[in-house]
Amino acid sequence: MTADTVLDTATSESVVADAGAHPVAMPRHLLAIDGLGRDGIVEVLRVTDSFVEVASRAIPKVPALRGRTVATLFFEDSTRTRVSFETAAKRLSADVLSFSAGSSSVKKGESLRDTVETIEAMGIDAIIVRHRSSGVPDRIAGWVDGTVVVNAGDGWHEHPTQALLDLYTVRQVRGDAGFGCFDGLRVAIVGDIRHSRVARSQVAAYSALGAEVTLVAPATLLPPSLEGWAVAGVSHRLDDVLPRSDVVSLLRVQAERGGGEFVPSLREYTSGFGLTARRAALLRSDAMVLHPGPMVRGVEIASEVADLPAAHITRQVANGVAVRMAVLFLLLGQGRAHPSAPTTTGGTDA
């Protein structure tokens, strides 16, 4: 039985728990896009279709993760990502606990490892972690026994669900039931790639599905080395890249990067790399503009461009919940997270 049919049965309020038959081996944790591979990405996007349908219902909730407990552990503020994950978990009927560094023992000097082991001892099934330091989800995954770790953004490293929702949005807008739309798709990622966890996940995800990624940034905002990066090219001239891009994915430029160290000023950045109204005219008629948010209107994107039909920024946010539902469902939905949990069988434990 595929996840689609599983979710069809969920329409009648039965359980989505019988995804055990789905064919793709998912990794234990979602730490980085590379860990998913092409098949894993495709599986997440395919299952997301079903959850987008769930979202359109009067009561957008399924019992797939009833009895499971998911904790968001955010050491860095990110209201939008945390709310998106918590909404996703609640729509799957999981219990949700929300830890933030400000309100936990971390402030009292507790070590990261002790915090994680304390949470695990409470019988949490999944930890969704956000941290300012790269690699924290990897470290946590090495410390836990049965708990699933989901990376909600670590340092400059990865933000895998953001890339997955971008891909889902592209496929949805291009009306592709399959995944052929990514073959040769020309994607431009524009902005502060050096300091961006989103860019690292995007490059890995788009390239895994066959898209051609071009990085566009001032040289100071590129990573010191691109060795091992699956990119088709690098450009310092946005005007050259826009007319031949199918997807333009903008990144936020953090104000502190424009203080004269990486670029002389935000004004100079905008004049070279901002998606201004003038530049928007260079876009192909079917081009898509994406932004992971929060966007800074007037810096990387002009306000009138953000409101164009080509900009799918709000749609990205909506899809974010469905993608995160798919991720949690695939990682937790098969009775595999908790060794002690009873194995569920199709549609019988509703």
Next chain:
Amino acid sequence: MPEPILAIRGGTVVDATGERRADVLVSEGTVVAVGPTVDAPSGARVLDASGCMVAPGLVDLHTHLREPGREEAETVETGTRAAARGGFTAVVAMPNTEPPLDSAAAVRHVLALGEGAMARVAVAGAITVGRAGEQLAPLAELAALGVRIFTDDGAGVQSAGLMRRALDYARGIGVTLAQHCEDGSLACDGAMHEGEWSSRLGIPGMPAAAEEVMVARDIALVRLTGAPVHFLHLSTAASIDLVRHAKASGLPVTAEAAPHHFTLTDAETSGYDPVFKVNPPLRPQADVDAVCRGLADGTIDAIATDHAPHAPETKDLPFDEAPPGMLGLETALALAVTELVPRGMTLARIVALLSWQPAAIAGLEDQGGPVASGAPANLCVFDPEERWTVDASALASRSRNTPYAGRTLTGRARHTVLGGEAVVVDGEAQR
């Protein structure tokens, strides 16, 4: 109670004069006989050295003993026990303690702690007050206490002008300044080598140039002042080239390299485990190869451990927040034998890099000398063939941050003799 007479039997003596099959007799802190067979008086303690090299004790130019201030990580007692087990009979204690070793009181304190320790403790004094890089520390006062080498290790002296004054002043006193080459404005908050791996992992990097510009600057200052500089833990190919050229033009520079820089690459960082975080950082393979070449051709004078103990909880932090540093004293000799012998280096050359060459740089006259009648009995007896697996929990150091846990190495100190006392016998510390 007087130390028993020691008879070290069946080994091959190796020192600056060469190699020969010889037994060694030690009495009252001194080597009293060296020969194919020596007559041991009854009651002498026999140390079996069959299959072993009998060398002058090893000398570590770069040890962080952490006392005073970080006794939870290491103390003079535990650090020197680790040293003895690694075959070292002397260590140079780095000054980045809390408080730093920038005053006579602090230096006297560490020297006093070193009295009766399991290895001779020499002290490196700070170049500047508080290692802050602003005002010269009392170099002459510390030199009068026996300090022969000064460094702000942990950081480089950032101001070229201040370094120039320090070199002029040091030349007048006859001491050596040692530099941790790292330009702070280039290294910024880098937590690893800047390159392919830092870019992939999203970890702030420090470029090789952060080290190289300070090596180049200090070579120019050596040329200007005529004062000697010792370069600590060189880790990049270009740094080593700079030193090679400086030596060829006759400048008084010396250099050391740490075992991790000839055995590990920055790819080790891929799992984000801070046990692989060290400063200077692990570099790519090309730099590792360059360190090996520098050791082989004499550009690098010494293997120095940069033994840097850290308590376990500090390494359970995110990679960028954890402190840099690795244990080194108990694995240095084995790593040299394991990694450098297959590259064609002789055991005699390895001992030179670990014993008499660093002893000369540190100005330790009782260390590293030939194993001959009348010499101070500071000896390292090691088995170059013994294979052993590093067990972090079995180390004598108070800390556990070795990046080599679980690795099987070749070569191990069997006995260590300090001032005529067998402080390590068959690999076991005797106190």
